[in-house]
Amino acid sequence: MNEGPGAGVAERVLVVDCPDWPVVAARTHIDAPLVVVQANRVVAACCRARGDGVATGLRRREAQARCPSAVLLDRDESAEARAFEAVAVAVEQFCPRVELTRPGQLAFVARGPSRYFGGDDALAAKVRSAVMATIGQHLGGDHAATDPPGVGLADGALAARLAARRSSRQGAPQVVAPGASARFLARCPIEVLDRPELAGLLRRLGIATLGALAAMSRNDLVARFGPEGASAHVLANGYDDRPLDARAVPPELAVAIELDPPASRIDQVAFAAKMLADGLHQELAVRGLACTQVAIEAETESGERRCRLWRHQGALSAAAVAERVRWQLDGWLHAPSAPTSGICRLRLIPDEVTADRGRQLGFWGGQTDSDDRALRALVRLAAHLGRDAVLVPISAGGRGIDDRHGLVPLDSVDVLGRLDTSPTVPPGPWPGQLPAPSPAIVYPRAIEVAVLDANGLPVTVSGRGELSAAPQQWVVDGRSRAVAAWAGPWCVEERWWDVRRSRRHARLQLVAGDGVAAVVTRESGSWWWEATYD
């Protein structure tokens, strides 16, 4: 933790970045704007949808509002991985050690290939045309849907990624000269670090660009933000975010599993991969290590092999490793050169490990992993049962029995976002509402009841708000309950100025001999059972 900025390393890295890869992978021939969503958030959109203001991270409903003609697709990560496998194979012609960050983005260390192919510019141009050709083949010539793939070459992975993004917009490869990465980065906004919380905080502290961040003292950043601040400082200086203390990986950490009988279905392999990854993680945890890059090697019965490197910004969890195994095999098994027999051996080789510094969770609570998990389950349930079947409370206002809180469909609320904010103070004070305690059961549609007096006649409320007689029993669906205690009536007259929405009613609290307590309302000549104090 005591390296100065000068101790950073920056290899020359070439990054291929395909913007909005989920849209490219979807490859539907629909002549409408395409938007890909995951968990009610936009993850990718085609050019036409972007032109209408659809941005990544937008909520589903907002995206629909901005671009009503858009077709919304659910994200299919294995289809993305399958489609990207072809790109990875194309880039492998230039360098055998290709690192995949995620479907849509890959990188390799460019020093050797650059010399072989005649310089940085020549290499970048060759890679770009190879990738363009592959994607063209995949799409069948329909290229206008998204921005073209970008190729960026620079010192350090961050600068190369940004160069690739710029290249995608400009339609030509971008090469940042050796040693110029820090200058290239200096004017970039702080958000490019892809750490929204840190970026938001730094921006409020007046640090808006990477240049300003790089000019700060590293010690100050470490003192305030811990390892995250240190890594941001290294990145801002144009060095690599590869852990500086990447250490030699003990060879015995590699784990392998023999599949007998050989597995021909992906889910079988993925299941084995999950167990294997769990084992690997336990081993790593014992040594206090976290894995940032893993090589996944699959071998078939007839000796075909496919090995890929997968890299992750933070540490790869067991689930993330299993997911990448699935992606890789999906791509391989569905490629034109698919293996001829089942997979009989799977190996996970941690390629780069770093000391596990853990993760700093929110200081004041905020979001946690369980929030994320809960939201994903609820979104899945809403997709299964329908939008109106999964509701979440919001605070509202009103004098009604339960008007201070409303229920709305899950996708109309930023469920995780509002956990970070302090609870909103409900508008009030709403004179005329029933004071606490509130009823624990509220009927969506009030039930009609008969409230009778000692003579068996219906109890009525006069225009002056007086009861005709003391209630003695109330009858629902032929079942009669004796009134043990009662209070009221309380009259409420709402919105008398609005003909359509005006409401005039009187409330009564009734307690039956068996302990059931209820609120009944007299409105338009009948009594309605609205809620129960259950």
Next chain:
Amino acid sequence: MRAAVRDLDALRQVAGAVRPVALAADRCLPVLPALEPLLVAGGLRRGAVVAIERSPGAMALSYGLCSAASGSGSWLATISVPGHAAPGLSAAAELGLELRRMAVVTAPAPSWASALATLVDAIELVVMVEPPELRPADLRRIDARVRERGAVLVAVGGCTTGLSVEVRLSVASARWTGIGQGHGRLVSRSLTVEATGRGAAARTRRCVVELPDAAGGVSAIGRAAAPEVAEASMQRAAG
């Protein structure tokens, strides 16, 4: 006398040294102090099923049970059949539930079991209200999943055959105060709750609480406050 006290101290030290590192109580979700006497572990044990008999007060009791855990960051979902009564959200908030970590799910009877399984997978507190007739096999599978995921399933009313219910709560009596014959209003309810269960919880436990109390929350009646007062007066007498 002194020697006895010293022995007791030594004994306590030994007990502390041999205590297991992870106590059963560590795998518990907290409950409000007023309701602690009902549960053997002093909290909602993860993986347990709690059944509440259908009676006046059952719904409020289920909120009260979940209130402390919900306040400390656990998610809560209620599941019921469509058209059934909705949970009173104001009452839930008054009883201490964190509404920002709450979801209200309705599922028709045929997809109830799969919806419940999805919820139990990811959400720590699941309250099922008046479940429809479910196949015992489905319930057994859900029971296993609750245990595996460390969730707590609270069943309000309905049939629980197939679930291994750890604690069964029932309301023995409910009495409202503050309301008379045409005067006053509902202010608070004193609820006598009985708990029976399996194993260590087999002995019937009984607890009287104000649920809801005048502020809509839960408070213990008398018993909790009394020992403190007694202790204070004894100390004063000794000093």
